[in-house]
Protein backbone atom coordinates (compact mmCIF):
# COMPACT_ATOMS: atom_id res chain seq x y z
CA UNK A 337 0.00 0.00 0.00
CA UNK A 338 1.32 3.46 -0.92
CA UNK A 339 2.68 5.48 2.02
CA UNK A 340 0.59 8.49 3.08
CA UNK A 341 2.36 11.84 3.41
CA UNK A 342 1.02 14.76 5.42
CA UNK A 343 1.61 18.36 4.40
CA UNK A 344 -0.09 21.70 4.79
CA UNK A 345 -1.54 23.94 2.08
CA UNK A 346 -2.80 27.40 3.00
CA UNK A 347 -3.26 26.26 6.59
CA UNK A 348 -5.18 23.07 5.69
CA UNK A 349 -3.79 19.68 6.57
CA UNK A 350 -3.75 17.50 3.44
CA UNK A 351 -2.50 14.02 2.76
CA UNK A 352 -0.78 12.80 -0.40
CA UNK A 353 0.13 9.35 -1.60
CA UNK A 354 3.85 8.72 -2.04
CA UNK A 355 4.89 10.02 -5.49
CA UNK A 356 2.01 12.50 -5.79
CA UNK A 357 2.67 16.13 -6.55
CA UNK A 358 1.30 18.94 -4.41
CA UNK A 359 -1.12 19.98 -7.19
CA UNK A 360 -2.40 16.44 -7.66
CA UNK A 361 -2.96 15.92 -3.94
CA UNK A 362 -4.65 19.32 -3.65
CA UNK A 363 -7.04 18.53 -6.55
CA UNK A 364 -7.88 15.16 -5.06
CA UNK A 365 -8.75 16.87 -1.79
CA UNK A 366 -10.90 19.45 -3.58
CA UNK A 367 -8.48 22.36 -3.05
CA UNK A 368 -7.99 24.37 -6.23
CA UNK A 369 -4.58 25.73 -7.25
CA UNK A 370 -4.81 27.62 -10.59
CA UNK A 371 -3.47 25.61 -13.55
CA UNK A 372 -3.92 25.06 -17.30
CA UNK A 373 -1.35 22.58 -18.61
CA UNK A 374 -1.58 19.91 -15.89
CA UNK A 375 -4.23 17.25 -16.44
CA UNK A 376 -4.43 14.15 -14.28
CA UNK A 377 -4.38 11.85 -17.30
CA UNK A 378 -1.99 13.87 -19.50
CA UNK A 379 0.96 14.73 -17.24
CA UNK A 380 2.59 17.90 -16.03
CA UNK A 381 4.86 19.72 -18.51
CA UNK A 382 4.88 22.78 -16.24
CA UNK A 383 4.67 25.23 -19.12
CA UNK A 384 1.71 27.40 -18.13
CA UNK A 385 3.39 28.58 -14.86
CA UNK A 386 -0.02 29.18 -13.27
CA UNK A 387 0.33 26.79 -10.32
CA UNK A 388 3.20 28.60 -8.59
CA UNK A 389 3.24 28.39 -4.80
CA UNK A 390 5.47 29.47 -1.93
CA UNK A 391 7.25 26.72 -0.04
CA UNK A 392 8.28 27.52 3.53
CA UNK A 393 12.04 27.45 3.94
CA UNK A 394 12.83 28.22 0.28
CA UNK A 395 13.25 31.60 -1.35
CA UNK A 396 12.00 30.90 -4.88
CA UNK A 397 8.41 30.22 -5.94
CA UNK A 398 7.84 26.71 -7.31
CA UNK A 399 5.34 25.15 -9.73
CA UNK A 400 3.16 22.80 -7.68
CA UNK A 401 2.52 20.43 -10.60
CA UNK A 402 6.17 19.35 -10.42
CA UNK A 403 6.68 19.63 -6.67
CA UNK A 404 6.49 16.23 -4.99
CA UNK A 405 4.59 16.27 -1.72
CA UNK A 406 6.93 15.64 1.23
CA UNK A 407 6.22 15.03 4.89
CA UNK A 408 5.81 18.30 6.80
CA UNK A 409 5.96 20.57 3.75
CA UNK A 410 4.28 23.94 4.35
CA UNK A 411 2.86 25.43 1.15
CA UNK A 412 1.07 28.70 0.51
CA UNK A 413 -0.71 29.40 -2.76
CA UNK A 414 -2.57 32.59 -1.86
CA UNK A 415 0.23 34.85 -0.56
CA UNK A 416 0.74 38.14 -2.37
CA UNK A 417 3.96 36.84 -4.01
CA UNK A 418 2.22 33.66 -5.30
CA UNK A 419 -0.84 35.56 -6.45
CA UNK A 420 1.34 38.17 -8.22
CA UNK A 421 3.20 35.42 -10.08
CA UNK A 422 -0.05 33.63 -11.03
CA UNK A 423 -1.59 36.92 -12.24
CA UNK A 424 1.56 37.69 -14.27
CA UNK A 425 1.39 34.28 -15.96
CA UNK A 426 -2.29 34.89 -16.68
CA UNK A 427 -1.49 38.32 -18.14
CA UNK A 428 1.04 36.70 -20.46
CA UNK A 429 -1.54 34.12 -21.63
CA UNK A 430 -4.07 36.88 -22.27
CA UNK A 431 -1.64 39.22 -24.03
CA UNK A 432 -2.71 38.22 -27.54
CA UNK A 433 -5.98 36.57 -26.60
CA UNK A 434 -8.86 38.02 -28.63
CA UNK A 435 -11.84 39.59 -26.85
CA UNK A 436 -14.18 36.90 -28.16
CA UNK A 437 -16.00 36.12 -24.91
CA UNK A 438 -19.43 37.35 -26.09
CA UNK A 439 -19.37 34.91 -29.02
CA UNK A 440 -17.10 32.17 -27.64
CA UNK A 441 -18.67 28.78 -26.79
CA UNK A 442 -16.28 28.35 -23.86
CA UNK A 443 -17.74 31.42 -22.20
CA UNK A 444 -19.10 30.45 -18.80
CA UNK A 445 -16.72 27.50 -18.40
CA UNK A 446 -13.44 29.10 -19.51
CA UNK A 447 -10.23 28.85 -17.48
CA UNK A 448 -9.18 32.30 -18.64
CA UNK A 449 -12.42 33.99 -17.59
CA UNK A 450 -12.52 32.17 -14.26
CA UNK A 451 -8.94 32.92 -13.24
CA UNK A 452 -9.15 36.52 -14.45
CA UNK A 453 -12.07 37.04 -12.08
CA UNK A 454 -10.35 35.12 -9.25
CA UNK A 455 -6.77 36.32 -9.39
CA UNK A 456 -6.48 38.77 -12.31
CA UNK A 457 -8.62 41.88 -12.45
CA UNK A 458 -5.61 43.98 -13.52
CA UNK A 459 -5.90 46.79 -16.08
CA UNK A 460 -4.39 45.65 -19.39
CA UNK A 461 -0.91 47.03 -20.06
CA UNK A 462 -1.10 45.99 -23.72
CA UNK A 463 -0.91 49.05 -25.98
CA UNK A 464 0.21 47.32 -29.18
CA UNK A 465 -2.04 45.46 -31.63
CA UNK A 466 -2.68 41.86 -30.68
CA UNK A 467 -1.11 39.18 -32.86
CA UNK A 468 -3.63 37.46 -35.09
CA UNK A 469 -3.84 33.82 -36.16
CA UNK A 470 -6.31 31.42 -37.78
CA UNK A 471 -9.94 31.39 -36.71
CA UNK A 472 -12.71 28.81 -37.16
CA UNK A 473 -10.55 26.10 -38.72
CA UNK A 474 -12.42 22.76 -38.95
CA UNK A 475 -9.86 20.13 -37.95
CA UNK A 476 -12.15 17.15 -38.47
CA UNK A 477 -15.79 16.16 -38.23
CA UNK A 478 -16.16 17.23 -34.60
CA UNK A 479 -13.58 19.82 -33.60
CA UNK A 480 -13.09 23.47 -34.61
CA UNK A 481 -9.80 25.28 -33.91
CA UNK A 482 -9.38 28.95 -33.11
CA UNK A 483 -5.62 29.50 -33.04
CA UNK A 484 -5.85 33.01 -31.58
CA UNK A 485 -7.45 31.70 -28.41
CA UNK A 486 -4.80 29.03 -27.77
CA UNK A 487 -2.54 29.44 -24.71
CA UNK A 488 -0.07 26.68 -25.74
CA UNK A 489 -0.78 24.44 -22.79
CA UNK A 490 -0.16 21.39 -25.09
CA UNK A 491 -2.93 19.29 -23.51
CA UNK A 492 -4.34 18.60 -27.00
CA UNK A 493 -1.07 17.39 -28.51
CA UNK A 494 -0.46 15.23 -25.45
CA UNK A 495 -3.94 13.74 -25.84
CA UNK A 496 -3.32 12.75 -29.45
CA UNK A 497 0.10 11.33 -28.67
CA UNK A 498 -0.63 9.59 -25.33
CA UNK A 499 -4.34 8.69 -25.32
CA UNK A 500 -5.74 8.36 -28.85
CA UNK A 501 -2.19 7.67 -30.11
CA UNK A 502 -3.29 9.09 -33.44
CA UNK A 503 -0.69 11.92 -33.54
CA UNK A 504 -2.69 14.34 -35.71
CA UNK A 505 -1.85 17.52 -33.76
CA UNK A 506 1.40 19.40 -33.34
CA UNK A 507 2.83 22.78 -32.35
CA UNK A 508 4.21 24.65 -35.36
CA UNK A 509 6.37 27.80 -35.55
CA UNK A 510 8.35 29.52 -32.83
CA UNK A 511 7.83 32.38 -30.40
CA UNK A 512 5.12 34.83 -31.37
CA UNK A 513 4.07 32.84 -34.43
CA UNK A 514 3.70 29.51 -32.62
CA UNK A 515 0.35 27.77 -33.35
CA UNK A 516 -1.41 24.46 -32.78
CA UNK A 517 -2.47 22.76 -36.01
CA UNK A 518 -3.02 19.38 -37.64
CA UNK A 519 -0.05 17.71 -39.23
CA UNK A 520 -0.15 18.57 -42.98
CA UNK A 521 -2.28 16.10 -44.91
CA UNK A 522 -4.05 14.78 -41.79
CA UNK A 523 -7.57 15.22 -40.45
CA UNK A 524 -8.51 15.09 -36.78
CA UNK A 525 -10.86 12.15 -37.11
CA UNK A 526 -9.74 9.64 -34.49
CA UNK A 527 -12.62 7.87 -32.64
CA UNK A 528 -11.96 9.90 -29.48
CA UNK A 529 -11.55 13.39 -31.01
CA UNK A 530 -14.47 14.93 -29.09
CA UNK A 531 -12.42 14.72 -25.87
CA UNK A 532 -10.20 17.51 -27.22
CA UNK A 533 -12.96 20.05 -26.65
CA UNK A 534 -13.03 18.86 -23.02
CA UNK A 535 -9.28 18.94 -22.38
CA UNK A 536 -8.71 22.37 -23.94
CA UNK A 537 -9.01 24.73 -20.95
CA UNK A 538 -9.96 27.71 -23.15
CA UNK A 539 -12.09 28.20 -26.27
CA UNK A 540 -9.40 27.21 -28.78
CA UNK A 541 -10.85 23.75 -29.47
CA UNK A 542 -14.62 23.68 -29.53
CA UNK A 543 -17.24 21.06 -30.31
CA UNK A 544 -18.76 21.63 -33.76
CA UNK A 545 -22.04 20.02 -32.79
CA UNK A 546 -22.43 22.26 -29.73
CA UNK A 547 -21.02 25.46 -31.27
CA UNK A 548 -23.37 28.46 -31.21
CA UNK A 549 -26.27 26.31 -30.03
CA UNK A 550 -26.78 27.27 -26.38
CA UNK A 551 -24.93 29.23 -23.70
CA UNK A 552 -23.63 26.96 -20.97
CA UNK A 553 -25.57 28.78 -18.23
CA UNK A 554 -28.82 27.56 -19.79
CA UNK A 555 -27.75 23.93 -19.32
CA UNK A 556 -28.84 21.45 -16.64
CA UNK A 557 -26.40 18.69 -15.76
CA UNK A 558 -27.48 15.13 -14.91
CA UNK A 559 -25.34 12.10 -14.08
CA UNK A 560 -25.93 9.37 -16.61
CA UNK A 561 -24.39 6.35 -18.31
CA UNK A 562 -23.72 6.08 -22.05
CA UNK A 563 -25.89 3.37 -23.62
CA UNK A 564 -23.71 3.21 -26.74
CA UNK A 565 -21.89 -0.03 -25.86
CA UNK A 566 -21.29 -2.50 -23.06
CA UNK A 567 -18.52 -0.31 -21.52
CA UNK A 568 -21.22 2.00 -20.11
CA UNK A 569 -19.05 5.10 -19.78
CA UNK A 570 -20.00 7.42 -16.94
CA UNK A 571 -21.24 10.66 -18.47
CA UNK A 572 -22.99 13.95 -17.80
CA UNK A 573 -26.01 14.77 -19.91
CA UNK A 574 -26.34 18.49 -20.51
CA UNK A 575 -29.91 19.35 -21.34
CA UNK A 576 -31.89 22.50 -21.71
CA UNK A 577 -35.59 23.06 -22.11
CA UNK A 578 -35.23 26.80 -21.60
CA UNK A 579 -35.47 29.44 -24.25
CA UNK A 580 -33.99 30.10 -26.71
CA UNK A 581 -32.52 26.63 -27.16
CA UNK A 582 -35.74 24.68 -26.75
CA UNK A 583 -37.32 26.58 -29.65
CA UNK A 584 -34.91 24.73 -31.90
CA UNK A 585 -36.62 21.50 -30.85
CA UNK A 586 -33.57 19.88 -29.32
CA UNK A 587 -33.47 19.15 -25.61
CA UNK A 588 -30.19 17.22 -25.32
CA UNK A 589 -27.40 19.73 -25.89
CA UNK A 590 -24.33 17.53 -25.35
CA UNK A 591 -22.88 14.54 -23.55
CA UNK A 592 -19.61 14.80 -21.63
CA UNK A 593 -17.50 12.17 -19.89
CA UNK A 594 -17.78 11.91 -16.09
CA UNK A 595 -14.64 10.66 -14.34
CA UNK A 596 -14.87 7.04 -13.25
CA UNK A 597 -11.53 5.40 -12.56
CA UNK A 598 -12.97 1.87 -12.91
CA UNK A 599 -14.90 2.32 -16.15
CA UNK A 600 -13.83 5.12 -18.50
CA UNK A 601 -11.34 7.35 -16.69
CA UNK A 602 -11.72 10.85 -18.13
CA UNK A 603 -12.85 9.89 -21.62
CA UNK A 604 -15.68 8.80 -23.90
CA UNK A 605 -15.72 7.89 -27.59
CA UNK A 606 -17.19 9.97 -30.43
CA UNK A 607 -19.78 7.34 -31.32
CA UNK A 608 -21.21 7.59 -27.81
CA UNK A 609 -20.88 11.36 -27.60
CA UNK A 610 -22.47 12.21 -30.94
CA UNK A 611 -24.69 9.13 -31.39
CA UNK A 612 -27.54 10.90 -29.60
CA UNK A 613 -27.58 14.28 -31.32
CA UNK A 614 -30.94 13.32 -32.91
CA UNK A 615 -32.36 12.19 -29.56
CA UNK A 616 -35.66 13.99 -30.16
CA UNK A 617 -36.26 13.06 -33.79
CA UNK A 618 -38.69 10.34 -34.95
CA UNK A 619 -40.07 10.08 -31.39
CA UNK A 620 -43.37 8.43 -30.50
CA UNK A 621 -45.66 10.37 -28.17
CA UNK A 622 -49.10 8.73 -28.53
CA UNK A 623 -50.50 5.36 -27.51
CA UNK A 624 -52.02 4.03 -30.75
CA UNK A 625 -54.08 1.17 -32.07
CA UNK A 626 -53.32 1.21 -35.82
CA UNK A 627 -55.20 -1.91 -36.92
CA UNK A 628 -57.94 -2.92 -37.55
CA UNK A 629 -59.51 0.47 -36.65
CA UNK A 630 -56.98 3.23 -35.98
CA UNK A 631 -57.51 5.15 -32.72
CA UNK A 632 -55.53 6.90 -30.03
CA UNK A 633 -55.96 4.99 -26.75
CA UNK A 634 -55.44 5.68 -23.08
CA UNK A 635 -52.73 3.56 -21.44
CA UNK A 636 -55.36 1.64 -19.49
CA UNK A 637 -57.31 0.76 -22.64
CA UNK A 638 -54.18 -0.14 -24.61
CA UNK A 639 -52.81 -2.37 -21.84
CA UNK A 640 -56.17 -4.15 -21.54
CA UNK A 641 -56.50 -4.69 -25.30
CA UNK A 642 -52.88 -5.78 -25.83
CA UNK A 643 -52.95 -8.13 -22.82
CA UNK A 644 -56.12 -9.79 -24.17
CA UNK A 645 -54.63 -10.05 -27.67
CA UNK A 646 -51.42 -11.65 -26.33
CA UNK A 647 -53.45 -14.40 -24.63
CA UNK A 648 -55.78 -15.01 -27.57
CA UNK A 649 -53.73 -17.88 -29.07
CA UNK A 650 -51.23 -20.41 -27.80
CA UNK A 651 -48.03 -19.17 -26.19
CA UNK A 652 -46.21 -21.56 -28.55
CA UNK A 653 -46.56 -19.07 -31.42
CA UNK A 654 -45.75 -15.92 -29.43
CA UNK A 655 -42.32 -14.36 -30.02
CA UNK A 656 -40.69 -11.41 -28.27
CA UNK A 657 -37.86 -9.27 -29.59
CA UNK A 658 -36.05 -7.08 -27.05
CA UNK A 659 -32.57 -5.66 -26.71
CA UNK A 660 -29.65 -5.29 -24.38
CA UNK A 661 -30.63 -1.62 -24.09
CA UNK A 662 -33.20 -2.52 -21.40
CA UNK A 663 -32.30 -1.46 -17.87
CA UNK A 664 -32.20 -3.96 -14.99
CA UNK A 665 -35.62 -2.70 -13.92
CA UNK A 666 -36.98 -3.24 -17.46
CA UNK A 667 -35.49 -6.75 -17.69
CA UNK A 668 -37.17 -7.77 -14.42
CA UNK A 669 -40.63 -6.58 -15.49
CA UNK A 670 -40.03 -8.03 -18.99
CA UNK A 671 -39.28 -11.45 -17.52
CA UNK A 672 -42.25 -11.32 -15.23
CA UNK A 673 -44.64 -10.54 -18.12
CA UNK A 674 -43.31 -12.64 -20.97
CA UNK A 675 -41.66 -15.58 -19.21
CA UNK A 676 -43.59 -16.05 -15.97
CA UNK A 677 -47.07 -14.89 -17.00
CA UNK A 678 -47.44 -15.29 -20.78
CA UNK A 679 -44.87 -18.11 -21.13
CA UNK A 680 -43.85 -16.94 -24.61
CA UNK A 681 -41.82 -19.55 -26.47
CA UNK A 682 -39.46 -17.55 -28.62
CA UNK A 683 -37.10 -14.78 -27.50
CA UNK A 684 -34.66 -12.71 -29.51
CA UNK A 685 -32.40 -10.37 -27.57
CA UNK A 686 -29.05 -10.66 -29.30
CA UNK A 687 -27.89 -7.37 -30.93
CA UNK A 688 -29.00 -6.40 -34.43
CA UNK A 689 -26.21 -6.94 -36.97
CA UNK A 690 -25.38 -3.20 -36.95
CA UNK A 691 -25.12 -3.28 -33.15
CA UNK A 692 -21.94 -5.28 -33.38
CA UNK A 693 -19.07 -2.94 -34.07
CA UNK A 694 -15.46 -2.04 -33.59
CA UNK A 695 -13.63 -2.69 -30.35
CA UNK A 696 -10.33 -1.15 -29.21
CA UNK A 697 -7.97 -1.13 -26.25
CA UNK A 698 -9.13 2.20 -24.88
CA UNK A 699 -12.93 2.05 -24.35
CA UNK A 700 -15.02 0.88 -27.28
CA UNK A 701 -16.69 -2.51 -27.00
CA UNK A 702 -17.99 -4.77 -29.72
CA UNK A 703 -21.59 -5.04 -28.42
CA UNK A 704 -23.25 -1.69 -29.07
CA UNK A 705 -25.84 -2.14 -26.33
CA UNK A 706 -25.30 -1.34 -22.66
CA UNK A 707 -26.97 -4.07 -20.65
CA UNK A 708 -26.76 -7.62 -21.96
CA UNK A 709 -25.20 -8.42 -18.57
CA UNK A 710 -28.33 -7.20 -16.77
CA UNK A 711 -30.40 -9.65 -18.84
CA UNK A 712 -27.96 -12.45 -18.06
CA UNK A 713 -28.46 -12.03 -14.31
CA UNK A 714 -32.13 -12.98 -14.94
CA UNK A 715 -31.31 -15.88 -17.22
CA UNK A 716 -31.50 -14.22 -20.66
CA UNK A 717 -28.54 -15.69 -22.48
CA UNK A 718 -28.11 -18.54 -19.98
CA UNK A 719 -31.36 -20.45 -19.20
CA UNK A 720 -33.30 -18.57 -21.88
CA UNK A 721 -31.44 -18.62 -25.17
CA UNK A 722 -31.82 -15.99 -27.90
CA UNK A 723 -32.97 -16.95 -31.40
CA UNK A 724 -31.13 -15.54 -34.37
CA UNK A 725 -32.75 -12.93 -36.64
CA UNK A 726 -32.68 -15.47 -39.49
CA UNK A 727 -34.31 -18.12 -37.30
CA UNK A 728 -37.16 -15.80 -36.36
CA UNK A 729 -37.71 -14.77 -40.00
CA UNK A 730 -37.86 -18.44 -40.95
CA UNK A 731 -40.41 -19.26 -38.23
CA UNK A 732 -42.66 -16.34 -39.20
CA UNK A 733 -42.37 -17.35 -42.86
CA UNK A 734 -43.34 -20.95 -41.96
CA UNK A 735 -46.42 -19.74 -40.06
CA UNK A 736 -45.08 -20.92 -36.68
CA UNK A 737 -45.35 -17.45 -35.15
CA UNK A 738 -48.72 -15.64 -34.96
CA UNK A 739 -47.81 -12.86 -32.53
CA UNK A 740 -44.69 -10.72 -32.20
CA UNK A 741 -43.94 -8.17 -29.47
CA UNK A 742 -41.06 -5.89 -30.44
CA UNK A 743 -39.32 -3.77 -27.80
CA UNK A 744 -37.07 -1.02 -29.14
CA UNK A 745 -35.85 -3.05 -32.12
CA UNK A 746 -36.53 -2.62 -35.82
CA UNK A 747 -37.08 -5.89 -37.72
CA UNK A 748 -37.60 -4.11 -41.08
CA UNK A 749 -34.19 -2.47 -40.67
CA UNK A 750 -32.63 -5.92 -40.19
CA UNK A 751 -34.64 -7.90 -42.74
CA UNK A 752 -35.19 -5.17 -45.36
CA UNK A 753 -38.25 -5.29 -47.66
CA UNK A 754 -38.71 -9.00 -46.94
CA UNK A 755 -39.27 -7.97 -43.31
CA UNK A 756 -42.27 -5.80 -44.21
CA UNK A 757 -43.99 -8.77 -45.82
CA UNK A 758 -43.18 -11.03 -42.87
CA UNK A 759 -44.58 -8.54 -40.34
CA UNK A 760 -47.76 -8.10 -42.42
CA UNK A 761 -48.46 -11.84 -42.11
CA UNK A 762 -48.73 -11.70 -38.32
CA UNK A 763 -52.08 -11.77 -36.50
CA UNK A 764 -50.62 -9.47 -33.89
CA UNK A 765 -47.66 -7.10 -33.96
CA UNK A 766 -47.03 -4.89 -30.92
CA UNK A 767 -44.31 -2.29 -31.32
CA UNK A 768 -42.91 -0.56 -28.23
CA UNK A 769 -40.08 1.94 -28.29
CA UNK A 770 -39.03 5.57 -28.11
CA UNK A 771 -38.82 5.94 -31.92
CA UNK A 772 -41.01 4.83 -34.80
CA UNK A 773 -38.24 3.32 -36.92
CA UNK A 774 -39.18 1.45 -40.09
CA UNK A 775 -41.41 -1.12 -38.36
CA UNK A 776 -43.61 1.14 -36.21
CA UNK A 777 -46.23 1.84 -38.88
CA UNK A 778 -46.83 -1.87 -39.50
CA UNK A 779 -47.92 -2.64 -35.94
CA UNK A 780 -51.43 -3.34 -34.64
CA UNK A 781 -50.49 -1.48 -31.45
CA UNK A 782 -47.76 1.14 -31.17
CA UNK A 783 -46.69 2.04 -27.62
CA UNK A 784 -44.39 5.01 -26.87
CA UNK A 785 -41.55 4.22 -24.46
CA UNK A 786 -39.38 6.72 -22.62
CA UNK A 787 -35.79 7.10 -23.81
CA UNK A 788 -32.93 6.47 -21.38
CA UNK A 789 -32.53 10.13 -20.43
CA UNK A 790 -36.23 10.30 -19.58
CA UNK A 791 -36.15 7.65 -16.85
CA UNK A 792 -33.83 6.35 -14.18
CA UNK A 793 -32.43 2.88 -13.96
CA UNK A 794 -29.34 0.70 -13.83
CA UNK A 795 -27.09 -1.02 -16.33
CA UNK A 796 -24.44 -3.67 -15.64
CA UNK A 797 -21.41 -3.23 -17.84
CA UNK A 798 -19.24 -5.99 -19.32
CA UNK A 799 -16.95 -5.86 -16.27
CA UNK A 800 -19.88 -6.40 -13.91
CA UNK A 801 -20.09 -2.81 -12.61
CA UNK A 802 -23.66 -1.86 -11.72
CA UNK A 803 -24.18 1.78 -12.70
CA UNK A 804 -27.20 3.95 -12.04
CA UNK A 805 -28.41 6.69 -14.35
CA UNK A 806 -30.76 9.51 -13.45
CA UNK A 807 -33.67 11.11 -15.23
CA UNK A 808 -32.62 14.24 -17.12
CA UNK A 809 -35.78 15.05 -19.09
CA UNK A 810 -39.52 14.44 -18.91
CA UNK A 811 -40.79 11.72 -21.26
CA UNK A 812 -42.22 13.12 -24.48
CA UNK A 813 -46.03 12.97 -24.80
CA UNK A 814 -47.52 9.84 -23.25
CA UNK A 815 -44.23 7.87 -23.24
CA UNK A 816 -43.53 5.74 -20.15
CA UNK A 817 -40.50 3.67 -19.02
CA UNK A 818 -40.55 0.14 -20.48
CA UNK A 819 -40.82 -1.50 -17.04
CA UNK A 820 -43.93 0.53 -16.28
CA UNK A 821 -45.57 -0.59 -19.54
CA UNK A 822 -44.73 -4.26 -18.88
CA UNK A 823 -45.92 -4.06 -15.27
CA UNK A 824 -49.22 -2.38 -16.26
CA UNK A 825 -49.85 -5.02 -18.94
CA UNK A 826 -49.02 -7.87 -16.63
CA UNK A 827 -51.91 -6.98 -14.31
CA UNK A 828 -54.32 -7.42 -17.23
CA UNK A 829 -52.52 -10.46 -18.69
CA UNK A 830 -52.84 -12.35 -15.38
CA UNK A 831 -56.65 -12.14 -15.32
Ligand code: SF4
Pocket residue numbers: 485486487488489490491492493516535536537538540541
Ligand atom coordinates in the same frame (compact mmCIF):
# COMPACT_ATOMS: atom_id res chain seq x y z
S1 SF4 B 1 -5.56 24.32 -28.44
FE1 SF4 B 1 -6.26 24.29 -26.31
S2 SF4 B 1 -5.47 22.34 -25.51
FE2 SF4 B 1 -4.32 22.79 -27.38
S3 SF4 B 1 -2.50 23.89 -26.71
FE3 SF4 B 1 -4.04 25.42 -27.25
S4 SF4 B 1 -5.08 25.89 -25.32
FE4 SF4 B 1 -3.97 23.99 -25.01
Ligand code: SF4
Pocket residue numbers: 562563564565566567568569600604605606607608609699700701
Ligand atom coordinates in the same frame (compact mmCIF):
# COMPACT_ATOMS: atom_id res chain seq x y z
S1 SF4 C 1 -17.06 3.53 -25.32
FE1 SF4 C 1 -19.18 2.79 -25.42
S2 SF4 C 1 -20.11 3.47 -23.51
FE2 SF4 C 1 -18.22 4.66 -23.79
S3 SF4 C 1 -18.84 6.53 -24.85
FE3 SF4 C 1 -18.26 5.06 -26.42
S4 SF4 C 1 -20.17 4.07 -26.98
FE4 SF4 C 1 -20.52 5.08 -25.03
